[in-house]
Amino acid sequence: MNFEAVIGLEIHVEMKTKSKMFSSSPNGFSREPNTQVTPFDMAYPGTMPVVNKAAVINAIRVANALHMTIDRLIRFDRKNYFYSDLPKGFQITQQFHPIGREGYLDILDRDGKVKRIGIERIHMEEDTCKQLHFASYSLLDYNRAGVPLIEIVSHPEMRSGTEAMHYVEAIRNIVVYTLTSDGKMEEGSLRCDVNVSLRPFGSDKFGTKVEIKNLNSTKNIESALDYEIARQSAILLSGGQVQQETRRYDEASGKTVLMRVKTDAVDYKYFPEPNITPIRISEEFVRDAIDTCPELYDSKKERYVSLGLSPVDAAIILDNLAMSQYFDKALGDGKYAKTVSNLLIVEVNGYLNKNGLTIEQFPLQPEILYLLAKEQEGGFTHKQVVDMFHYCVENEGAKPEDAINALHIAKQSSDDSLVLSFVTAVLDANPQSIADFKAGKDRAQGFLVGQVMKMAKGKVNPGAVAKVMAEELKKR
Amino acid sequence: MNYLDLSIRDIHQALVEKKVTPLELTKEALKRAKENKDNCFEMILEEEALAFASTLTEPEADNLLWGIPYLAKDNFSTKGLPTTASSNILVGYKPLYDATVIAKLKEKKAVLIGKTTLDELAMGGTGTTGHLGITYNPYDPKHERMIGGSSCGSAAAMAAGIVPFALGSDTGDSVRKPASYGGVIGVKPTWGRISRYGLFPFAPSLDHVGYFTRYAEDAAVLLEALSGRDVMDSTSSVKDVDAYVAESEKELVSPRIAVLDDIVESIRDNAIRDAFLDSLKKLEEAGAMINHIRFGHDLLESIYATYIVISCAEATSNDANLDGIKFGPYYEGKTYQEVMSQARTKGFSELIKRRFVIGSFALMRENQDVLFLRAQKNRAKIVERTNQILADNDFIFVPAAPTVAPKLGATSDKLSDEYLIADNHLALGNFAGLPSITMPLGYENGLPFGVNFMGRAFEESKLLSICRTFEKITGICGDYYGKEGK
Known part of the structure; x- marks a missing residue:
């Protein structure tokens, strides 16, 4: 390609504070329309804004995670325009003095190298009401009016769709792990406007900028930008000019x-x-907001890897905030981290998928998962532990030891002399099978191992039995 | 003598001694309200007031406002009762909540007997622009003179002796100027002293809840009842509320009073100027130290322009909520623009639209520097000068207005010194958010005129004290038009 893409992002994040940005109205999603509304949210004359402290704390935490300079004087401005979804005829925002200025975020570029993206500003504002348009009328839902938002504006320093995707993923991880937002693009709690222009490599001027809206997943950001860069590139190569316009991404x-x-x-x-x-916010207030900030994604990932998880497994767990919170509790002293993570990723997820549940609805206490991992590392087979797992899930309050008793699960022995004594007894009792084996029927060996397990009532390790059996057969 | 004509403390005494009941007071106030011909009312709440007053049977000895009838300007939100701000755009609007001051007075069991007219949306100083037409000055039964505005209905009702006190709002001088024309006391405390929650905004950085009384002591009673921190108004002050009644009873020792000579000199009405100068002598005799100071001619002349730019800019934004979608009359339209445009075209008078155009113009990107921001800088200069004077003086003391109530339709020369300086200086108190009280001074051909005292921020006790002294000096106390024995 002959051109370099210049990409900047504006991200709006809906905060999940208990109340709205400037009113005491509850801030909850998917409730009956127009039930979470105070006179302020509908701009009744004489109502006044009262700043939500929790929203300020969230904004400080996100600004800090983005290495920004935090303004100690919180100020708001009015953005005036008429629109049917804007109850007051203005939005209260932070135009002149955003709470955070000039920070950065490290992401991976297309080649997997770390790249630093500058962030211009982060500010607080309020959401508009939700509109539903029909053929001859429109409906307005004021539940969303006044929901706290933070807007994060990057510098135009991304150069590919992949970088933009990674940037949004990283922002999402920050807002989710600071407990600021659900960060769900598909539900609109994280909304993204992308600006992209092209310029010849080496140029320091900007080309004509196109804005892309309606991006409801990080994957779509990458795809939309790949398409748009190719589109603009084709226009420029054919001698045309890119028009300044707003486009939307059509997923189909x-x-x-x-x-x-x-x-x-x-x-x-x-x-x-x-x-x-x-x-005026005190140093103490800012410090406290930062010090009490929940552990961020990157820090958790580092911690999980240091406990023995593969980066892939760590990412799987961290993809879901509630899953990672469950995992943190199940980790206990961290001794069995790898086994706990395997149980979580395979068994717990399997159970949740099969039953259509979320981790929040999962009945097993995380402490039990820890104990199960401990049993597995203490000598029980994975299959035995899985049996215990299902017993504990199905029996409320049950512990692994209850499962062991109820299911008559016994620890298998790998003790060579014990295994040998069973193997010898079985071989002595089955000369025909030995003959079959010698005649080339491999199945006979499996039969003999099975006889040992049966005789030993499962108390020996099948791996050890197979090994000893192979050796003994050779001797016969 | 009627109990309604007494000071709040004296009415209270009579109530406690059961010489009169809240119901009797309410009936008398309602009777006067209904007989009044000055177009003071958006609504007389006869049924509601009588019903509430009938429930007040056990006097509360420690509550001076128990059973006292009052009026509120119709830009205070009253739950379930229409509140129009005298604008057609709000006809039929019934608020879902009480303004904090209304709630406080309800809790004190004062009896709201009506809502009073105002200049549309509190914008204007004549009392002639409300949707019900002109509100007249009771002192001129021929209805040739204005009462002034924007709190015209409350001022006129007070001048007509209908209630002992009435709520108003003051953005430029909307309580204190009509108080002068109506011969009553007009109070605007420090910005943040009284919660504005539920007061329909005109220009929040200048808006104040204010009120009218006829006795200086009543002004202290009301301030004590209405002041204080309100979580619903984050600009309300956390400062403790003083015991204003008790504190203002203490006479000040040699208070220092600054007289702004450039304002006094611009007044052409000799009777008003002479009366003012005479009151200075009496204040001196009472122990005050008078300092003659010049504020600065150019700064004074810039008050009006500065006020217009800032107030219109804020107003155009505050009133953007009035779009016909959420409340007020709704007009069908094919698009949201059409719906809004119809509601606003039909709902606002031309004067209001003019203010919105001025405000929008001042806020436009290309004009902000030379209009809005320049006005803000000038406001800061004016505030600095005011506070400088008050650093060495306890009060600034000036005539409240250059004339008695003007005739309707009389045009003032808006470029004259008298207009620019002596007719607009009360906005100093709004720019700086300082407490300011208009007191009656005298009558010229039967028409009242007043003076204004302004004090330091949150020093209302001292301000009320000098006003109580001043009331003794003038001897004008509890007056209204047509009062028995006058």
């Missing part, structure tokens, strides 16, 4: 589609919000 065709051509930018007539006097 894998293409970006024109939404509207951009005319002059809207003048939002920003000015300071007079109903919120600037709030």
